[in-house]
Amino acid sequence: MSDIRLYEIPKKFEDLMTKAEEGELTQEEYDCIGTEIAVELQKKSTSIIGYYQNKNAFIDAIDLQIKRLQEIKKAEQNNLDRFKKYVKDNMERMQLTKIETELGTLFIAKSPATVEVIDQEQVPDKFLRVKTNIEVDKTAIKKNFKETGEVPDGIRIATNNTSLRIK
Secondary structure, eight states: OTTOOGGGHHHHHHHHHHHHHTTOSOHHHHHHHHHHHHHHHHHHHHHHHHHHHHHHHHHHHHHHHHHHHHHHHHHHHHHHHHHHHHHHHHHHHTTOOEEEOSSOEEEEEEOOOEEEESOGGGSOGGGEEESSSEEEOHHHHHHHHHHHOOOOTTEEEEOOOEEEEEO
16 A cells, blocks of 8 residues: 555545445554554655645745845946946046947937926926825926926926946
């Protein structure tokens, strides 16, 4: 009975009970077979628990590696961002806007205008969006600035921002 499968154990137990009820087994045979089934169930249960614990440990190890790799990715992205700023700052210091190489081109491009809120209380209501809290609708201010050139009270439009782009 040592090669019994887990799904076979309930059937074996049913057969044992049926034979016992019909008087086909002696008490000694009933006890012996019942013990064998119980031992097999115990072994299978131990295997099930071991399998579950191994899989769970593997999943935990994966989660740990994911977290570790995300931290590495974030650090590498920060390093790359600092490197781009360093290159951009040096190109601007040398008054270079474009460098072409066989691998690609470095160039400094003008970034889109950004809206900085200096004093939200001074911003006209038409530029305010109502949510759970009041915030300035920077998109509407930028659109208005592009269309009319007007800068509402409490707002400063930054138009000289640059960024490094690598193609």
